[in-house]
Amino acid sequence: MFKPVEIAPGIYSVGCRDWDIRDFHGYSTYEGTSYNAFLILDEKNVLIDTVKKEFAQELLDNISKIIDPSDIDVVISNHTEMDHSGALTAVMERIGKEKTVLCSKMGLKNLNSHFPGKLNLRAVDNGEELNLGKRTLAFMETKMLHWPDSMFTYVKEDKILFSSDAFGQHYAGDCAFDDEIGDKVMDHAAKYYANILLNYSSRVQTLLKSVQESGLEIGMICPDHGVIWRDNPGAIIARYDEWSKQDGVKKAVIIFDTMWKSTATMAREVAKGIESRDVHVRLMNTRKCHRSDIMTEVLDAKALVVGSPTLNNGIFPVVADVLTYIKGLKPQNRMAAAFGSYGWSGESVKILNREFEAMKMDVIHEGLKIQYVPDEADLEKCFVMGQAIADKILDAC
Numbered sequence: 001m002f003k004p005v006e007i008a009p010g011i012y013s014v015g016c017r018d019w020d021i022r023d024f025h026g027y028s029t030y031e032g033t034s035y036n037a038f039l040i041l042d043e044k045n046v047l048i049d050t051v052k053k054e055f056a057q058e059l060l061d062n063i064s065k066i067i068d069p070s071d072i073d074v075v076i077s078n079h080t081e082m083d084h085s086g087a088l089t090a091v092m093e094r095i096g097k098e099k100t101v102l103c104s105k106m107g108l109k110n111l112n113s114h115f116p117g118k119l120n121l122r123a124v125d126n127g128e129e130l131n132l133g134k135r136t137l138a139f140m141e142t143k144m145l146h147w148p149d150s151m152f153t154y155v156k157e158d159k160i161l162f163s164s165d166a167f168g169q170h171y172a173g174d175c176a177f178d179d180e181i182g183d184k185v186m187d188h189a190a191k192y193y194a195n196i197l198l199n200y201s202s203r204v205q206t207l208l209k210s211v212q213e214s215g216l217e218i219g220m221i222c223p224d225h226g227v228i229w230r231d232n233p234g235a236i237i238a239r240y241d242e243w244s245k246q247d248g249v250k251k252a253v254i255i256f257d258t259m260w261k262s263t264a265t266m267a268r269e270v271a272k273g274i275e276s277r278d279v280h281v282r283l284m285n286t287r288k289c290h291r292s293d294i295m296t297e298v299l300d301a302k303a304l305v306v307g308s309p310t311l312n313n314g315i316f317p318v319v320a321d322v323l324t325y326i327k328g329l330k331p332q333n334r335m336a337a338a339f340g341s342y343g344w345s346g347e348s349v350k351i352l353n354r355e356f357e358a359m360k361m362d363v364i365h366e367g368l369k370i371q372y373v374p375d376e377a378d379l380e381k382c383f384v385m386g387q388a389i390a391d392k393i394l395d396a397c
């Protein structure tokens, strides 16, 4: 299903596509994903990263179309996570168990935890270089982007950055490059950033600044998932800068759930109020929209508005699920407001406000509780609440 692609003279993309995966550790992958691995032919032949365990043979088959795997001299593990290291031991059996696997210092610890005593590991220093003959590799530690072991490998002569999971996208289509896939690549990349990297945004900012200051020239970025940025790597770097700053745009995301449609009716009226001020709004039912798609919408939204009925003195469980997920990804500089229908005790708005405070969000409205089914006057209150939220967003953006 996949053949190696020569991405630069003597440098090949040899990884595998996982066409059918639709749930990637809880992230919805409607177009599958790829596990990218790269082969560099030089006086020393190098393999950068491997693939998920079950794709080990496919990776070896791809390599074999170019060289005998046993002619690989060094393997580099930029990231320990199993989608890039799961095949390592099987691949090393074929390449030669005694051959060196280079990784970061944390990679050494983490790979040993995953595959105790099975690999001949050597940790490289941040900034260390490896001469391959015609080319030089430089290693850059990128701790917590997005695991403690993450690092980048840069080919100095070709100006190619092997960026591990950074700049990746879950996409397994026919395209190998940004110029082939077109504009939709940014939707995939935004979803990836929102769900995998958002909580490390301050580190992204630090990294981008240090890359800029060092004058590192980046001609091509090869992430471990999705297409390669060969045409315009500057475009994804600019988007990472924008996403990691988290300034937010004039947009509110309303997430809600409902048992008997009262909170849903309120949600629509709040949305109408927001939209009446020409502020963009997304209305997302937590039982109909996947949490990773909700997160993608939260990425650039200035405000998060949450609606939940009161259920057994609490909030609706699916709303709690999505909020837990959003909280973990630590969106910054956000406004928030809550609403919901209740029957007798009505705790949901108070609980949601507490959650917003725990998430360090700016609570811009005291919240709106409506008993049972909202009447005309209640719906007007929802509309006015939407307008008040929109006004705060317009003041801030």
Ligand SMILES: Cc1cc2nc3c(=O)[nH]c(=O)nc-3n(C[C@H](O)[C@H](O)[C@H](O)COP(=O)(O)O)c2cc1C
Residues within 6 Å of the ligand: 257, 258, 259, 260, 261, 262, 263, 264, 308, 309, 310, 311, 312, 313, 314, 341, 342, 343, 344, 345, 346, 347, 371, 372, 373
């Ligand atoms: C199983 C169940 C448990 C409920 N528990 C509470 C509760 O603890 N306190 C409360 O105020 N209302 C409670 N309610 C009432 C709902 O909050 C009320 O019917 C509300 O209007 C539902 O809003 P919805 O139409 O958006 O689902 C409960 C309703 C159900 C079905």
